[in-house]
Structures are given as structure tokens and as C-alpha cells.
Amino acid sequence: MALVSMKRLMNHAIANKYAVGYFEAWNMDSILAVVDAAEKTDSPVIIGFGGQFIGSKKRTVKENIYHYGSLGKSIAENTKVPVALLLNEAHEIPMLINGLKAGFNAIMYEDHSISLKEFIEINKYLVRTAHYCGADVEAEIGELPNADISTDSISQGKMTDPEEAAYFVEETGIDALAVAVGNVHLLENKKSDLDFDLIKALRKKVKVPLVLHGGTGISPENLKEAINLGMCKVNVGTVMKRAFLKSVQLYLKDHEVDRMDPHDIIGKGGELDMLSGAREAIAEEVVRFMKIFGCVNKAHLI
Numbered sequence: 633m634a635l636v637s638m639k640r641l642m643n644h645a646i647a648n649k650y651a652v653g654y655f656e657a658w659n660m661d662s663i664l665a666v667v668d669a670a671e672k673t674d675s676p677v678i679i680g681f682g683g684q685f686i687g688s689k690k691r692t693v694k695e696n697i698y699h700y701g702s703l704g705k706s707i708a709e710n711t712k713v714p715v716a717l718l719l720n721e722a723h724e725i726p727m728l729i730n731g732l733k734a735g736f737n738a739i740m741y742e743d744h745s746i747s748l749k750e751f752i753e754i755n756k757y758l759v760r761t762a763h764y765c766g767a768d769v770e771a772e773i774g775e776l777p778n779a780d781i782s783t784d785s786i787s788q789g790k791m792t793d794p795e796e797a798a799y800f801v802e803e804t805g806i807d808a809l810a811v812a813v814g815n816v817h818l819l820e821n822k823k824s825d826l827d828f829d830l831i832k833a834l835r836k837k838v839k840v841p842l843v844l845h846g847g848t849g850i851s852p853e854n855l856k857e858a859i860n861l862g863m864c865k866v867n868v869g870t871v872m873k874r875a876f877l878k879s880v881q882l883y884l885k886d887h888e889v890d891r892m893d894p895h896d897i898i899g900k901g902g903e904l905d906m907l908s909g910a911r912e913a914i915a916e917e918v919v920r921f922m923k924i925f926g927c928v929n930k931a932h933l934i
Contacts, residue, residue, distance in 0.1 A: 701734020
């Protein structure tokens, strides 16, 4: 099926009381794992990559956003279910513009260090540019805390203010708003407590689809309640990388790789292929979340 707009997927989710998942990939195996899960379950899906990671100045090997855009677009256009392609949480405007040129049909800029006024002006520009290209824009008001598994700590965040959120949406014309309602980025060892009263207030004030980041750290019960209250898109990423790592760790524990053909381990795609097993592990997690979101068996309806 052809690439479809993120707005179209979110609007269908709202109308049918489910959420569409954005599952953040980092390479071809991970993005194909997401598509595997979507096709297996007949689920609409948003695929894509994290701009904050691709564009990080700490990268030892620099990346080209055109490679990621071309890969994602090709996969989306050759998938059996409706797919949108998001460049998520990029910290640099030029990367987002190049992302649009590369084939992404949804973008999101993130910078919590600037004023609301400046953030509005940047998003106005991005909306004009993206809409001209037929793409959608997501933005965040409020700030999610970040969990650090190495210290078992959580940073300070800022809950979304409904009045500020409504003003921002009206001023910018964005297509989706990510909100901070108790959700936490990178949370694994515990579950966050969502403020359902705040979600209700935001749903009343804000006229665009609401997005919940930090899906890994939210319990199934809380996810379902948030979706019932109007959340129509949920972002998931951390659990996918953890599934990949656990699969590789288990493989290395169970196989004497120094006495194996390296082509069997990587590249052949057979029963002994470590990366094929990791891809399946990622897909299993994606399927689990799709069932929670209620998007299973919805793709053919779009």
C-alpha cells in the first residue's frame, strides 16, 4: 500500500477509538520488524527514526538523513498495510527540511531550551514547509522526564498546561500534539502514573490529535485508559532495543560463535542467523503493543 499521511491514520484511530503506534527503528532490521508485526496483525502503523539520535553530535560515525528517508519510504510503499513515515524529535531544522526532501511525510522538532515564542515561530515555519510537501507536523508542549536505568533515577519534567497547549496549536497549525501527562522517556524498570484528569482537560481544549510518548514505561491498563480518553498515537522505542539486546545476548550465550560460519550467524537469514532472531524478538514486542493499542485488524478499514 502507498505511503499515507499520519493525520489520516490518527483521524481513523480517533473515529474508531484505538491508537496507532509509532515504533522507532534505528536500522533496516528494526524497521522491517515493525512492518512484519503490522502485516501479521493487519495494523496501520507509523514507522520512522529518531532525529535526536541520527543527528547527535556525539555520534562517532556521521549519518545521512537521505539514507534513512529513502529506506523508510521504500519500505512503506511496498508494505501491505497503511504506513506513515516520521522523522521524530529532531533537534536541527535543516535535518527536518532534508528529511522532507528524503521522503518522510511527518516531522517533529524538539528543543526545550528556547522560549515558547521562538518555538511557535519555528513550528509555524515547519508547518508551512511540511504542508507544502504534503507532510504533517507534530510538536510537544510540556517536557517528559527522562529515566536513567544506570542510576535508577528520573529527571525533572514539566506537565503540559492545557491553556498553553491550546494557544500553541492555534498559533502554529500543527497536526498533532505530544503531551506530558506523567509519561516518562526511557522508563523500563517501573511504570509511570498518568494524570487522567489532565488528559481529559487537554482533550477538551486541544483541537488536534493527542500523542503519548514514552509508551514503554506505561502499563497496559493505563495505556488503554489514555486511549479511551482520546490519545490516538503512542510512541514506543526503548522496549524494541531491549528486545534486540536480549535476543543477541541469549544467542551469544547459547552458541559457540568462534566455531561457526560467520555467514550463518549474520546475513544468511536462516535458523542460525542472529539478526533474524533479533528481528523476530522486536516484532513480538511490537505485536504486543499493537494489541494493547487496539489497532489490530484495522488496516484494511483505512
